[in-house]
Amino acid sequence: MTRPRLHSYFRSSTSYRLRIALNLKGVETDYIAHHLRTGAQRFESYLKLNPQGLVPSLELPDESVVLIQSLPIIEYLEETIPEPPLLPADPIGRARVRALAQMIACEIHPVNNLRVLNELRQSFGADDDAVADWFRHWVVETFGPLEALLFGSPDTGTFCHGDNPGLADICLVAQVANNQRFQVDMSPYPTIRRIYDACMERHEFQQAAPANQPDAE
Ligand SMILES: N[C@@H](CCC(=O)N[C@@H](CS)C(=O)NCC(=O)O)C(=O)O
Incomplete structure (x- = not known):
């Protein structure tokens, strides 16, 4: 293996984060x-790599290491490839960006994941x-406060924090893409929409989009 292997699914928003x-x-x-x-994430061959049976995973070349969980993988990339930074230089800025990212990653995604939605249907x-x-419901619970935080802060620029895209933008874009599949009304969130549009002008975000993946349907 000469390049890392990205275990992904085109529609997975956590994979989308890592692709960006x-x-x-x-x-x-x-x-x-x-x-x-089709449940391919629970095939034995994949569970050997990631016992959680979730995507994404990143298999590193030559090291027999499999990284799991999108945010820790992104932080690994940040630590090993510092440029361009995805987190601000100052601790308060980093705490702000991580908080914005985790509002999505910890408060929305876990309760809206495929296996949770399947459980709602089945049980x-x-x-x-x-x-x-x-x-x-769970998007609205967090997007209201997220919009207020972004709108009301002088730290918000073209992107969630200043004028370069970072960790919070990555999570925001992937969540907004998911929202589109469930017809979430985005009109109450003009700042989030503006930042989403700014991100989607960049090729790094466009190329990572679900429709541009090899397994897109
Ligand atoms: N906290 C994990 C969540 C990973 C996750 O739940 N991925 C979803 C796709 S977005 C998945 O693999 N779902 C499979 C399932 O629900 O069976 C991360 O950020 O990587």
């Missing part, structure tokens, strides 16, 4: 697709409308 970070850091990977809807009899309502 890899592009921003200029890291080329071999793309290994796992079709989540609680939720139909498509109920599942979509659930999804939107």
Whole structure:
């Protein structure tokens, strides 16, 4: 293996986060697709790499190391390839960016993940409308405060923190893409929309988008 192997699924927002970070850091990977809807993430061969059966994972060349969890993998990239930085230089700035990122990664994504939505259907009899309502509920819970924090802060620039894209933008873009699948009304969030649009003007974000992956349907 000469390049890292990226275990991904085109529609996975956590994989989308990592794809953006890899592009921003200029890291080329071999793309290994796992079709989540068919349960490929739970095949034994993949569980040997990532016992959680979740994507993304990043298999490093020559080191027999498999990194899991999108945010720690992105922080690994940040530590090993410092330029361009995805976190600010000052500790308060870093805390702000990590907080914005974790509002999405810790408060929205875990309750809206595919396996949670499947459980709602299978164990609680939720139909498509109920599942979509659930999804939107948890987005709205956090997007209101996220919009307020971004709108009200002098630290917000073209992007979530200043005029260069970073960790918070990565999480924001991937979540907004997910929202589109569940018809989340984005009109209450003009700052989030403006930042999303600014990100999507950049090729690193565009190339990472679900529609541009080898396994896109
Ligand atoms: N906290 C993990 C979450 C990973 C995760 O849940 N990935 C989803 C796709 S976005 C997945 O693999 N889901 C498979 C399933 O729900 O069965 C991360 O940030 O990497």
